Amino acid sequence: MHESERLPSPNSTTHTLRVWKEPILKFIFKATIVGLVVGLFISLFRMAVTEALHLVKDMFGYVQQHLIWVPVLIAGALLLAWVIGLLIKSDPLIKGSGIPQVEGQLVNELHMNWLSVFIKKFVGGTLAIGSGLFLGREGPSIQLGAALGQGIHRLSGNRSVFEEKFLLTCGASAGLSAAFNAPLAGVLFVLEEVHRHFSPIILLTVMTSSVTADVVASQFFGLTPVLSFGHLESLPIKDYGFLLLLGAMLGVAGMIYNKTLLMTQSIYQRITWLPVHLHGILPFILMVPLGLLAPQMLGGGHDIIVSLHQQAFSLIALLILLLVRYLFSLICYGSGLPGGIFLPMLALGSLVGAILGQLFVSVFGLDPMFVNNMVILAMAGFFTAVVKAPITGSLLITEMTGSFATLLPVIIVSLTAYVISDLLKTKPIYEELLHRLTTPFKEAMDHQLESRETAKELIEIPIVIGSKAENQYIRDLNWPRQALLIAVKRGGLEIIPKGDTKLRAGDSILILTDDYTLSEVKQKMNMLCTDCSSYDRE
The missing domain is CATH 1.10.3080.10 (Clc chloride channel)
Known part of the structure; x- marks a missing residue:
């Protein structure tokens, strides 16, 4: 038997299911590494932006008193815009905040070259935000963190798309945590805005990377809140x-x-x-x-x-x-x-x-x-x-x-x-x-996905009170054609799904799908399991 026949592909169904069953400590260890790296680089990014902004404000203050330098100031602004423009032209995915890009990558609507995005977003973000424009560093910090999480996975030699998504998510959470010194917000933003639902393994790993990044950032910026308002009286x-x-x-x-x-x-x-x-x-x-x-x-x-x-x-x-x-x-x-x-x-x-x-x-x-x-x-x-x-x-x-x-x-x-x-x-x-971001890339992404090995994705979806799936037998639900139900989690139990298995509120279901159908399957499963608009209040 050839080696290629004995060892499953890192993106195969067998490997994806095996990864899901791996000990949680392995994921926590990787999340800790991501948190350390992201915390360090996002702290450096914060420092670079802050120092650049102080320099720009001092420069404008000087030119206020010496207006002869105004033409030089205008020329400098044009030069910065041109340099940043070249960076954007070479990699359009560094445009904007970076949060939509991360969301798009997690559902396979975008593909990011982590090294290119990290270097160009770091430089471009520092120049744009540090120049005094009304832009924030937090979105870029999330994208930078996600790029580093993806990079750590790639550099480890692991080709599993499923594991890459975990570390990318951990990096995004760590990025916001380090940017604001807000570890809980970093966790919840990723779960509430990016994933829209979560499983225990995502919660634990994201929390680990977020807290770790906050600890690293605190070594640079201390424990003082980012926006300290002092003591506030409670509103009666x-x-x-x-x-x-x-x-x-x-x-x-x-x-x-x-x-x-x-x-x-x-x-x-x-x-x-x-x-x-x-x-x-x-x-x-x-x-x-x-x-x-x-x-x-x-x-x-x-x-x-x-x-x-x-x-x-x-x-x-x-x-x-x-x-x-x-x-x-x-x-x-x-x-x-x-x-x-x-x-x-x-x-x-x-x-x-x-x-x-x-x-x-x-x-x-x-x-x-x-x-x-x-x-x-x-x-x-x-x-x-x-x-x-x-x-x-x-x-x-x-x-x-x-x-x-x-x-x-x-x-x-x-x-x-x-x-x-x-x-x-x-x-x-x-x-x-x-x-708006994915529309220009859709045709290229579809072609890219068709020309490479199909990877398998596991997603965990909760059954929410009032959803169409609540109190329904599995056989009676209209499941997406590209989705395979492989397990029902109920408390500490893992149930093998059958046609006569009734889904209850609080259950979580594990769905296996191809990565190129992930976005569509996620959307349909959310409508089935988490949309409460059809809730009968009678």
């Missing part, structure tokens, strides 16, 4: 009505933001006189007068958020700040420069919170001491309305501010914003961005 129960009003208005604001962000991308697509990879010239040129007028406004928004706690702004000043940051953040992200909307989105939410807080004080008599509370709550609510991830939004802001006194109000605002956003038919922004 009698004022909780303001939370519902705040959440409702943020739900509307999130819908407006999503629509205008997508509209901005559409406007850029109509620009024919400038190559796509050079669209970044527009925000770089606009940044020059903005930086000369108010260099303190440059950057993703961290300084703006902190200043709302440290300084008193008039209502007019807050409205101007909101308008400028809103418009310029759309221009920056819509251009496709390598940078995210995570932190700029939080900055917009904080400004909305400060404005509404002042209005609550002057119109409804809210105690002025709670305006800072509104700033924090609005960040969580706006994030939830835009991303449609209320649990992540609540924990992210709690970890970033270090204020657990606001946890209950944060949850109330986030849930209210989510409900209003949902009623307004707002789709998750990263889902919309992924759809």
